[in-house]
Amino acid sequence: MQVYADNAATTKMSRTAIAAMLPCMETTYGNPSSLHTVGQRAAEALLAARETVADCLGCEAREITFTSGGSEADNQAILTAAHLGEAKGKKHIISTAFEHHAVLHTLKKLEKQGFTVTLLDVHENGMVTPEQVAAAIREDTCLVTVMYANNEIGSIMPIAEIGAVCRAKGVLFHTDAVQAAGHLHINVQEQNIDMLSLSGHKFHGPKGVGALYARKQIPLSTLIEGGAQERGKRAGTENLPAIVSMAAALREACDHMEENAAKVSALRDKLIAGLSQIPHSAVNGDGKHRLPGNVSFCFEGIEGESLLLLLDEKGICASSGSACTSGSLDPSHVLLAIGRPHEVAHGSLRLSLSEENTEAEIDYLLREIPPVVAYLREMSPVWKDLVSGKKSFLL
Amino acid sequence: MQVYADNAATTKMSRTAIAAMLPCMETTYGNPSSLHTVGQRAAEALLAARETVADCLGCEAREITFTSGGSEADNQAILTAAHLGEAKGKKHIISTAFEHHAVLHTLKKLEKQGFTVTLLDVHENGMVTPEQVAAAIREDTCLVTVMYANNEIGSIMPIAEIGAVCRAKGVLFHTDAVQAAGHLHINVQEQNIDMLSLSGHKFHGPKGVGALYARKQIPLSTLIEGGAQERGKRAGTENLPAIVSMAAALREACDHMEENAAKVSALRDKLIAGLSQIPHSAVNGDGKHRLPGNVSFCFEGIEGESLLLLLDEKGICASSGSACTSGSLDPSHVLLAIGRPHEVAHGSLRLSLSEENTEAEIDYLLREIPPVVAYLREMSPVWKDLVSGKKSFLL
Amino acid sequence: MALYSEKVMDHFLHPRNVGEIADADGVGEVGNAVCGDIMKIYLKIDNDVITDVKFNTFGCGSAIASSSMATEMIKGKPVSQAMELTNKAVVTALDGLPAHKLHCSVLAEEAVKAALKDYYDKNHIAYDPKQFPDCPSCAHCAG
Amino acid sequence: MALYSEKVMDHFLHPRNVGEIADADGVGEVGNAVCGDIMKIYLKIDNDVITDVKFNTFGCGSAIASSSMATEMIKGKPVSQAMELTNKAVVTALDGLPAHKLHCSVLAEEAVKAALKDYYDKNHIAYDPKQFPDCPSCAHCAG
C-alpha cells in the first residue's frame, strides 16, 4: 500500500487544478501585458483568478499580489512593514518562536539592519495568545506577524483576536496562512488581517505560485524589480497557468471546506487515538485548535529520520518536522519552541492528511507504525537506558 | 488567419515542455526536500533538470540556481555583485541604456543606496562594444551587466569579448540572456560569463521559472529568505513541474538551435525585406548581429498602439516595444537609446518569430501590414504635415 | 479585448468623421508627436451650429476613439453646446477608458475647444480666454 | 532513494550485528541524544582478536548504516587492525554518504575506538591516549 501522508509538505494537484492549468499553456498562452487578443485573453484570465482569490479571502482583487510562493509572500510582507516602520522610526517587530523559516530568516535579516525582534514564547500546546501579543507591543512596534496555523504541529492561532489587538494599537498585522488557506475559514476583514501569505501547493494547487494579500492602504515594497506587472509591486511575466490553477484549487478547497474538514479531521482523530496507544509517546500541538489534517507525535527513544525511512519502505510518506528542515541536523525549532527537550524532539513524526486519504489508509498506518517504532527502540541505546531505569522517561 | 508574432513577449509551450511537466504534477508531485520516495523522486528530477540546464550553458549543475523567472534572476545577480562590491568598497556598476527594466530598475534601487551606475550609450545599430566597456571600467567597478540580446530590437552583443575585458580587469560580468537562451549559442566558460539569467517562457518553456547561473566562486545573495532550497540561496518549495519543463524545453531548443535559427532567420529576412518597402520606415537594430526571430521597425507618422490593435483585428499578434512597457505612455527606452527621436519611436512595431511560424504567415503579414500603416497615416495629422512639407521626414 | 470597452473598439475600428475640411471655419490641433498623441479637428459652422466636423489623429486606440466620439457629440450642435463638451462626457459616452488613457479624452475636449477658439478668433467673436486653457506641456498627459 | 547509496540503504534496512553482548570485553558509547545520534558498541575479544561485535544505535539512517558497516569491518579482525579503522574507510565501504551525514561515520569510528579503549582500560593494557580523542562536544557533528 502507498499512503501519501505528507500533505503539509506539498499536495498532489487536483484534477480541477490541472484542468484549469492546461488551457493556459495551450490556448491562453499570451503575456498578459501584451495588447493583442492572445495577451488580453491572458489578462482577463489573470483578473478572473485575482477576483477568485480575493473572493476566497474576503478582500478586493486589487489587494491581491501574485508571487512565486509562500516564502516570497512572507518576505515581501515583512519587508514592506519594515520599510514603512523605518520611515516612522519604528523598528520593532513581534513574531513567534515557531514561525516558518521564511518568516524567521527574514526577521534575522532585519535584525542585522538594526531592527529589534521579539519572538513570543509558544505555549506547550502550540498556542500564542492575543494577551501575549498585547503585552509585547511597544511604541516602536511596526509589525506583528503570527502564523495562522503551524506547519509542523498543526495548532491554529486565534488570528482574529490577535488582529483585533493589533488594530486597536495601530500596528500592522501579517499572518502566514500558508497552512491555513484552503483548509480553514479566512476573511481578512472579519479577522482584522492587514497582510496574509498563501501558497498554491498546500491545497492541491500548483507549486511555484502564491499570493500576498495586503490591505489597499498598504504600499507594498518591491522584492523583484522590473516590469510593471502586479501594479508595479512584483516584476516578471505573470505565471498565468499557475495563477489560474491556484485560483481554481483555492475555489474548490473553499467550496468543500466543511465537508473536507469533517472527513479529514475524523481520520486525523482516529490516527491520533491509535498512535497514542504507543507507550511513551506524546501528541504535539493542541487537541482542539488543530488543522484537520495534522497528526504530530514524539516517540521517546528513537530518531525521526530512521523512522521515516523505514516507513517509506512500507510505502508510507511522512515527515519529521517540516520538509524544508530535513537534511538539517538540528531538531525542529517548532518542537523546541513548545518545550520538547532535544532528545524527544529528535523522535518526531508528522503525518499530514488530505481529503484524498482513506479510512483504509489510516488502518494501514495504525498497523505499520507501532512495530516500526518498537523495532527502532529495540535497537536504541537510549531506549534501553530508559527501560532499564538508567535514565528516566520524559514522556 | 491567426499569426502569433510576439514570441519575444512569450512563447507557446512546446509539446515537449508540456509533456515534461505533466508527470511532475501527477506522479512526481513530492516536495524535493522530503525524505520519502515521492519526495526523493522529485529531488532526482530536480537534479536531472539542473544538470540539463547546466549542460546547455556549459557549466556545472551546482552553478545553477532556479528562480521564478528572468526578472528574479536579474535582480539576484545584480544584488549579489553589489553586496560583494560593497564589502570591498567598490560601488560602481556598468550597464547599458537599453537593458530590460529588471536590470535598470534594480540599478535604480542601488543608486538610491549610494552606488554609481554608468549606462553605456548604445550605438544606433543597437550595439555596445568591448572597447566602451573597457573605457568605462574604474577602480571601484564591481559589476558589468550587459544583455546578451536585446528584447526589442534583437541586436546581439559581443558577449565573449565583453566578458574577456571584464575578466582581464577582474570585474564580475553578468549577462541577461533571457532573449538569447535557447536561441543563441551559450557557453559560459568560453564566453567569460560570471553570471547569466534566463527565463523559461522565452523558448517554449513554462512561465514563472528561470535560472541564474553563477560561477561557483560567487556566493549568491539571497533575495527570498526561508528554507534551505537551492543550497540556501533561494527559499521556497521548488517549482518542480516548471523546472523540469524548462529544462526539457531548453534541451530541445539547444538540440535544434541551428536548424531553427536557419529557418526563423530566413522568415525574418523575408519579412524585413518586405516591410522595408514601406516608405519612410526603418529597421531597428543591427542587420547582422540579430536574433533569428526579431523584426523591429519604426514607421514614421503613426503611433504603435493603434497599429497593434488594427493588426490584432487581422489576427496578427505583435508588439510595440516590449510587452511589459505597454500601457505606459513613454516610448520605448530602447528605441530612444539607439537614437530614435520620440515621434519616430512611438511608431514602432516588433514582430518576433519562432520556428512555429510559417512562410504562409509571413506572406500574410506582408500583405496585411502595409495597408494598415497606410490607413493610419491617412488619418494622421503628423503624416499630413510630413507629406505637405510642413515638417521634414526623419526616416 | 479587455483593454477597451466595446464602444471604444467600435469607434476605434470604425472612426466617425475622419478627414479634413478644406474650407473649415475653425481648426484646432493639440498634443504633440513627442507625447505620442496629436489631434486635429476641423469645424464647419453655419449660423452658430456645427454643420460638419472632421478629425485627424495620430495616437493610440483610445485617442482615435475619443476623437471619433467627441466629433460625433458636437456634430449638429450649437457652438455654445459644443463649448460645454467635457472629457468626462466623452469617457462616459465611450463606456469608460482605462485610467492611464484618460488623457486621450482630455485631448479630445481640448481639440474641440481649440477649433472653437480658432472659429471665435477668425470671426472676431469675443470670449473669455479662461475657457481655453493652454496645453503647453505634456504634464497632464501623465494623469 | 537518491539520498543514500544502495549500500547505505542495505545496511540501514538490514543492519548487521544489532544487539548487546552481556559479557562484553569492551563497551563504547559516543554521541548524545541531544545531538540526535548515540552509538554503543560491544566487543568480545579473544586473543587480541575481535570475535564478536554488536551495536545499538539511536540515530538517522546513515548512523545505523555506519554502525552496521563499522562492526562488519572489525569483526574477526585483530584489535590492532580495528584501531586503524577510519571514518573515511567506513564512508568508502558505504559507497559514500551525503556531506551533512559524514559525522555519522565519525561517530562510528569513535564508538569502535571507545570500545577498544574500554577493553584496554579493563585489561590494563597501556596505550597512547592521543589515539582516543575525546568527544566532549557536538561541534564536530556540524561538520
Ligand SMILES: Cc1ncc(COP(=O)(O)O)c(C=O)c1O
Ligand atoms: C531581456 C529580458 N530580460 C528579462 C526579462 C524578464 O523575464 P521574466 O518576465 O520571465 O521575469 C525579459 C522578458 O520579459 C527580457 O526580455
Ligand SMILES: Cc1ncc(COP(=O)(O)O)c(C=O)c1O
Ligand atoms: C507555514 C509555512 N509558511 C511558508 C511556507 C513556504 O511556502 P513555499 O514553499 O510555497 O514558498 C510553508 C511551506 O513550505 C509553510 O508551511
